[in-house]
Amino acid sequence: MSTASAAASSNEFVDFWNDILVPKFTKYRHILVGGLTHHSENIFPKLEIRPGDKAVDVGCGFGDTAIQLARRVGPEGSVLGIDCCDAFLEFGRADAKAEGVGNVTFVESDVQSYPFEPQHDFCFSRFGTQFFENPVAGLRSMRSSLKPGGIMTMIVWRTIDDNPWLGMPKQVILQHLPPPGEDARTCGPGPFSMAGQEMVTKQLEIAGYDDIQFERIDAPLMVGNSLDDAVNFQLALGPAGEVYREAGDQAIAKHDEIVAALKSDLGKHLTDEGVVLESSSWKIRARNPL
Template structure:
């Protein structure tokens, strides 16, 4: 279990872009931090670990909830994102700790009450081994709650811009085989249940989350610019080397149709909020 592709990816340009756009990404993903924290229901004094914590937005919210008698920590493979997470904690005078490690092989110094994650657990080459390891980080009876995306087809915010860009490609890229590590790897909830139960978790519950996410930017033009910077379209454009101006125009056309009266662009999104217990 090496996870080396993802480790390289998140320490390269992707990590740098997430740092650059961290505030805007946190605004986009804010509803899911709320959904995870509502479900896991942390109490003061608890010890909680955020898996694939990135720039630490969820960890810092958890730190507020567990208070000074508790401890919130984050683990991630991306050094640029962890540097920002540490700076944010320092700026907010929060004692959250951040450690660079592959979560699928990580061991905590003390047993945790809870594990949480916002879109940070879909990147393991061997998810059963990864989740079996994570279970060892919890006290017996400890709990885990994470958010992961439903399928690309259910996530218009990511799918529609991709479809707008596809006709501009010389040939459509082959979709990755189901289960390939990546943002949509946990789209199939039966697969998630199987992974967690094979890894020894119990009381597995999966709740659908459906709603709108508002794309970053005050206008459709700014939202189109953002989609060219980060996410599935940006990756496609970089890999295929297609004409950026044409893609920008296609995205602008599409997003203008979704823009509200304030100019901002809300689009449908769908995630799973997954909970389980360590026996």
């Protein structure tokens, strides 16, 4: 397996991912990979990808979807997995090697500026496009990877109201802490930045795509193996975690009461399989024109 590397563009969002989020995502990999899989597994059988195809996986994170795509295209095909965080990609490289998948290459780079060649049949992203600093530029770059007639498919979150696994804990914490200020460090536009169907359609059209289609995906999402795991996950990541992190000393002072409040609400969703809440996403399919 090739392990090519390219320099990631230096911007504040990429720096935030590497400085703040990588350690937390790594700690909660069991939730992020396991939970997000419910959304990708719903659409993988229907993806417009064939044996022998060349594919790109944008914002591939820990590399699990890139490895699945590599299996789909088979030894005659290939997959390029790109992410701005090489620490994530190291998991993908190790997993691909352990599983004997040799037709996937992982590259550290900012997709918005990556010099793609238009040689790919398919471009995929599972929750990797919502954090583009410039969404149109990122989507246009993805299109530049495709041959004429090539297909791009991405999964993005619908609104926070459609995703109580993130929305409910945020509301709980906001009862105890102030919302983040305008100068808060962030990972980019945020997980719900592509929730609006009309807006994303316009972004895709400006980026040069046609034949744009949306499909709603609803799925249960496990947010913790236990109640303590779920509470710690919410304090570390997502909208609730952002509120907690940015509150600083106030959060530390109110930690015990915040934990108690989260346990009370999350405990209502505790099952034999862990804490499970509902989630909702869009599968968005678009074509690079012929």
